[in-house]
Amino acid sequence: xxxxxxxxxxxxxxxxxxxxxxxxxxxxxxxxxxxxxxxxxxxxxxxxxxxxxxxxxxxxxxxxxxxxxxxxxxxxxxxxxxxxxxxxxxxxxxxxxxxxxxxxxxxxxxxxxxxx
Numbered sequence: 001x002x003x004x005x006x007x008x009x010x011x012x013x014x015x016x017x018x019x020x021x022x023x024x025x026x027x028x029x030x031x032x033x034x035x036x037x038x039x040x041x042x043x044x045x046x047x048x049x050x051x052x053x054x055x056x057x058x059x060x061x062x063x064x065x066x067x068x069x070x071x072x073x074x075x076x077x078x079x080x081x082x083x084x085x086x087x088x089x090x091x092x093x094x095x096x097x098x099x100x101x102x103x104x105x106x107x108x109x110x111x112x113x114x115x116x
Contacts, residue, residue, distance in 0.1 A: 011049035013057075013071045016081055018046035020064035035059060 021031060028046070032039040035056060044050035045060075052060070061068050065088050067081045090098065 008072075009049060010045070010051055013066070013068060014046045014049060016066050016071075017060050017064060020066050020081070020085070021046075021060075024064060031060075 021028070028039045028042050032042045037056065041050070041052075045052045045056070057068070060066065065081065065084045067084050070080050090101065093101065
């Protein structure tokens with residue numbers, strides 16, 4: 001019995017990788033040279049939904065802390081890319097700086113409008 005293969009739109013993952021790459025200040029050409037692909041291939045992955053190799057996908061996801069499972073498993077309990085990136089940034093702070101961030105986060109939460 002043949003399993004049903006579901007079409008997967010890679011575009012959101014590519015866009016997340018592009019955004020993370022740009023936030024890191026890396027150019028498409030720099031990354032393409034690092035991994036031995038053309039910058040046109042990387043553009044296709046980022047902007048056109050082209051499927052990268054598994055190796056390239058893993059390398060990009062690790063380099064830019066992009067959580068792939070949030071795109072594959074829509075109802076997953078996994079951490080989002082934004083949460084992983086925030087945790088990576090928080091890991092670089094000392095306790096005094098973390099206390100300030102915690103206070104700010106609590107104030108932001110208090111300002112949030114109640115859900116209807």
